[in-house]
Amino acid sequence: MAAPITLSCENQTAPLTEKSLDKNDINSWLQVLEDGRIRIYTGKLELGQGISTAVKQVAAEELDTSLDMIEVNMAETGVTPDEGFTAGSMSIESSAMSIRQAAASAREAILKLAAQKWRIPVSELFLKDGRVRGKDKEATLYELLKGRQIEGSLDSSVELKGKTVRKYVGQPLPRKDIEAMVRGEAVFVQDLRFPRMVHARVVHPPGYASRIVSMDEDAIQKLPGLLKIVRKGNFVGVIAEKEYGAIQLKRKVDSFIQWDTSPGLPDQSALKSHLKALPADVEVHEDRGNAEKVLKESTTQLTASFFKPYLMHAANGPSCAVAFFDNERLKVWSHCQGAYPLRRTLAKLMEMPEDSVNVKAVPGSGCFGHNGANDVAAEAALLAREFPGRHIRLQWMRDDENGWEPFGTAMMVDLRASLDDKGKIAAWNCDVWSDGHSNRPNENPNTLLPAHFLERDYGHPGIGYRGGAWRNAAPYYTIPNLKVRSHMFQGPLRVSSLRSLGTYTNILAVESLMDELAEQAQKDPIQFRIEHLRDARAIECIQKLQKHIADVTLGQNEGLGVAFSRYKNETVYCAMAAKVYVDRGTGKVRVKKLWAVVEAGETINPDGLKNQTEGGMIQSASWALMEEVKFDRKHITSLDWGSYPMLRFPDTPEVEVEVIDRPDQPPVGAGEASMAPTTAAIVNAIYRSTGVRVRTLPVNRELLRA
Amino acid sequence: MNNTLSLHVNGKDYEIDIDPDTPLLYVLRNELGLNGAKFGCGLQQCGACTVLLDGESRLSCQLPVREAVKFKIRTIEGLVRDDGSLHPVQAAFVKEQAAQCGYCLNGMVMASVALLEGNNNPSDDEIRKKLAINICRCGAHSRIIKAVKTAAQEL
Numbered sequence: 051m052a053a054p055i056t057l058s059c060e061n062q063t064a065p066l067t068e069k070s071l072d073k074n075d076i077n078s079w080l081q082v083l084e085d086g087r088i089r090i091y092t093g094k095l096e097l098g099q100g101i102s103t104a105v106k107q108v109a110a111e112e113l114d115t116s117l118d119m120i121e122v123n124m125a126e127t128g129v130t131p132d133e134g135f136t137a138g139s140m141s142i143e144s145s146a147m148s149i150r151q152a153a154a155s156a157r158e159a160i161l162k163l164a165a166q167k168w169r170i171p172v173s174e175l176f177l178k179d180g181r182v183r184g185k186d187k188e189a190t191l192y193e194l195l196k197g198r199q200i201e202g203s204l205d206s207s208v209e210l211k212g213k214t215v216r217k218y219v220g221q222p223l224p225r226k227d228i229e230a231m232v233r234g235e236a237v238f239v240q241d242l243r244f245p246r247m248v249h250a251r252v253v254h255p256p257g258y259a260s261r262i263v264s265m266d267e268d269a270i271q272k273l274p275g276l277l278k279i280v281r282k283g284n285f286v287g288v289i290a291e292k293e294y295g296a297i298q299l300k301r302k303v304d305s306f307i308q309w310d311t312s313p314g315l316p317d318q319s320a321l322k323s324h325l326k327a328l329p330a331d332v333e334v335h336e337d338r339g340n341a342e343k344v345l346k347e348s349t350t351q352l353t354a355s356f357f358k359p360y361l362m363h364a365a366n367g368p369s370c371a372v373a374f375f376d377n378e379r380l381k382v383w384s385h386c387q388g389a390y391p392l393r394r395t396l397a398k399l400m401e402m403p404e405d406s407v408n409v410k411a412v413p414g415s416g417c418f419g420h421n422g423a424n425d426v427a428a429e430a431a432l433l434a435r436e437f438p439g440r441h442i443r444l445q446w447m448r449d450d451e452n453g454w455e456p457f458g459t460a461m462m463v464d465l466r467a468s469l470d471d472k473g474k475i476a477a478w479n480c481d482v483w484s485d486g487h488s489n490r491p492n493e494n495p496n497t498l499l500p501a502h503f504l505e506r507d508y509g510h511p512g513i514g515y516r517g518g519a520w521r522n523a524a525p526y527y528t529i530p531n532l533k534v535r536s537h538m539f540q541g542p543l544r545v546s547s548l549r550s551l552g553t554y555t556n557i558l559a560v561e562s563l564m565d566e567l568a569e570q571a572q573k574d575p576i577q578f579r580i581e582h583l584r585d586a587r588a589i590e591c592i593q594k595l596q597k598h599i600a601d602v603t604l605g606q607n608e609g610l611g612v613a614f615s616r617y618k619n620e621t622v623y624c625a626m627a628a629k630v631y632v633d634r635g636t637g638k639v640r641v642k643k644l645w646a647v648v649e650a651g652e653t654i655n656p657d658g659l660k661n662q663t664e665g666g667m668i669q670s671a672s673w674a675l676m677e678e679v680k681f682d683r684k685h686i687t688s689l690d691w692g693s694y695p696m697l698r699f700p701d702t703p704e705v706e707v708e709v710i711d712r713p714d715q716p717p718v719g720a721g722e723a724s725m726a727p728t729t730a731a732i733v734n735a736i737y738r739s740t741g742v743r744v745r746t747l748p749v750n751r752e753l754l755r756a
Numbered sequence: 757m758n759n760t761l762s763l764h765v766n767g768k769d770y771e772i773d774i775d776p777d778t779p780l781l782y783v784l785r786n787e788l789g790l791n792g793a794k795f796g797c798g799l800q801q802c803g804a805c806t807v808l809l810d811g812e813s814r815l816s817c818q819l820p821v822r823e824a825v826k827f828k829i830r831t832i833e834g835l836v837r838d839d840g841s842l843h844p845v846q847a848a849f850v851k852e853q854a855a856q857c858g859y860c861l862n863g864m865v866m867a868s869v870a871l872l873e874g875n876n877n878p879s880d881d882e883i884r885k886k887l888a889i890n891i892c893r894c895g896a897h898s899r900i901i902k903a904v905k906t907a908a909q910e911l
């Protein structure tokens with residue numbers, strides 16, 4: 051009965067001809083449509099971070115065109131430029147800036163064209179709402195171009211109106227997609243529907259190391275409603291006409307499989323010692339002065355060890371993909387963060403030529419890093435090949451998502467620091483233990499979950515990107531003697547990028563110890579931080595925060611804590627304060643309010659920046675107080691929201707965010723900046739309230755009971 | 757195993773040939789093409805699938821459709837007025853930009869509608885309590901509370 055539904059975000063028009071994919075060409079980022087509107091191409095995907103609004107704003111500014119006349123085509127192989135992944139808060143820095151340059155270059159190219167044609171100097175022409183106007187001449191861009199596209203390259207010498215005029219840029223313009231969402235329109239990959247589409251589910255193993263011992267194929271073939279059962283090694287999927295049919299079949303098929311459930315995981319109660327005992331690859335990242343010697347000679351040395359558990363991305367909507375295979379061609383709709391990298395890796399997994407694979411990115415539920423998106427897409431693709439000619443929709447169930455997504459790795463940080471006789475930091479030594487922080491699709495199929503279930507052995511993806519582990523491990527503060535080392539291990543659980551990577555744990559450690567050192571130096575924690583900063587922007591950020599909390603009053607068992615970080619030590623500044631209440635009877639912590647001041651250089655959309663910062667603050671409070679991936683010797687046991695609890699409405703803090711806008715600076719993406727300082731401010735506040743230093747997450751209530 | 761059932765959704769009657777054990781969520785999404793309600797957990801733990809049954813907010817992910825036939829079902833699509841304009845709760849969520857990814861929005865909006873229909877001036881605590889089942893991974897909570905308050909003023 052259901053009519054085919056197309057996404058409200060999906061463009062109906064076919065890609066225009068003459069479309070370039072070269073990032074230096076204007077034409078690869080921007081095209082003029084017949085109806086006078088302008089279409090922007092970005093290799094990034096809307097993840098709820100508001101990137102589509104931000105890119106519209108930068109383009110609108112340069113073209114002096116209302117936002118309604120601009121549409122955005124998100125990442126799609128063969129259509130948008132290859133911009134790698136939508137990750138690391140880089141969408142504004144990279145994509146939006148290329149689009150800004152392309153739009154400004156386009157404006158100049160069009161004005162020049164009109165000037166030649168009408169024999170009027172460029173200075174007497176201007177562009178407004180999709181039309182070029184002169185004294186008594188006027189034409190739409192489309193007419194002027196005679197249906198052709200703007201030729202030429204990005205020109206970095208043209209004026210950027212976003213830096214001077216700022217009619218659209220820097221304004222808190224509302225996102226348009228929220229209206230589509232409250233109307234219940236099809237916005238997400240989960241909402242895609244195609245004529246004759248069928249539904250699939252995958253029967254995942256009951257444990258990390260489980261293999262199929264036997265499977266009763268005859269019994270399975272007789273199951274009513276089964277369109278197809280697919281088995282490839284330990285990978286099993288079912289296809290049915292109806293979604294609920296597929297869900298029931300998943301359960302029934304599982305009952306006909308005998309799995310070998312040999313233990314593959316270590317004892318979680320001894321996880322810290324297990325991880326520290328793993329073979330580690332050690333590297334020194336900072337070695338300034340002689341930290342070891344100064345620490346040895348100090349009589350005031352402070353030491354502290356921190357632990358952060360495995361954390362889940364835990365998207366609200368389980369991962370989902372639609373795949374269609376026919377005539378040796380594969381098309382996949384996915385909420386992946388990188389359409390091109392997924393295409394390259396899928397092609398290898400499927401042993402197909404890359405240009406026979408097309409990946410279109412479609413928004414999904416907020417992912418906060420590399421979650422199951424690519425995995426479900428690969429599974430849908432494997433199933434589609436066995437059932438050609440019809441669209442296959444596969445959505446993971448909650449336990450598929452929680453059990454198999456790549457987690458944010460557990461980490462440990464050991465710190466030692468000492469003061470000089472003037473109460474300034476003399477030496478600081480940091481050792482970080484971590485698994486990798488990125489195993490995104492990298493052309494090796496082993497970065498896709500189903501590769502682990504297939505007969506062929508693709509091997510372990512390894513540690514992956516190391517840089518994430520020691521991100522922000524070196525304090526942003528002035529320290530004469532400093533040593534930072536990372537110890538990389540290959541841990542027991544599947545891991546990849548989770549919002550803010552290693553920064554989260556490193557800043558928890560740095561900012562906790564800064565508070566302890568301030569106390570030892572008998573200084574106010576804010577003053578102590580300022581005395582160790584040389585960067586005026588950082589100091590301004592902290593001083594602004596100071597104003598927000600100047601008049602805060604504290605009741606019994608309440609505490610106020612602060613923290614600061616500059617993300618990656620080179621992008622966003624974020625100063626944070628937390629007010630907590632600790633129930634000394636139960637040990638329960640209630641974060642009552644969080645205040646943040648953020649500075650991300652030039653602000654494209656202050657409300658978007660605030661929204662992301664607030665969201666990060668609440669998510670971080672949830673990580674700190676509640677979250678930990680639990681497992682037994684066989685499998686993950688945090689398979690639902692009861693066993694992986696997160697902060698809910700009754701306990702969410704009030705949040706207040708101030709944005710400092712610096713149009714003279716380059717913009718930097720801010721989506722991850724509030725994660726680390728929030729947790730650090732919370733544990734510092736807990737200390738103020740209780741005198742207890744929390745160094746292991748999530749906060750252990752037992753420690754806080756008086 | 758299919759039966760023909762008749763469902764009353766957003767003021768219209770539908771005859772559907774379906775396995776009567778199918779949870780209402782899948783019927784709304786796949787048979788009627790109503791995409792608003794979302795699958796979040798299928799376990800009655802997250803609120804993504806919330807709909808109104810006779811005006812009360814209920815989770816649809818485990819409710820067999822044969823039990824849903826007794827009710828007047830309202831989904832987020834059915835809040836939109838005949839002239840296409842938004843219900844005050846929908847409008848308030850847009851005004852307050854109360855979302856990031858928006859996957860939870862259906863549940864937030866539907867539970868808020870149910871709350872405000874019984875109490876047009878809820879306190880902060882009443883709003884938090886009503887939305888306690890609704891998970892938002894993106895942390896849009898403070899904006900959502902604000903949106904409910906804005907909606908209360910408009911109603």
Ligand code: FES
Nearest residue numbers: 796797802803817
């Ligand atoms: S999907 Fe129904 S409560 Fe989660």
Ligand code: FES
Nearest residue numbers: 856858860892894
């Ligand atoms: S806005 Fe993403 S889950 Fe709420």
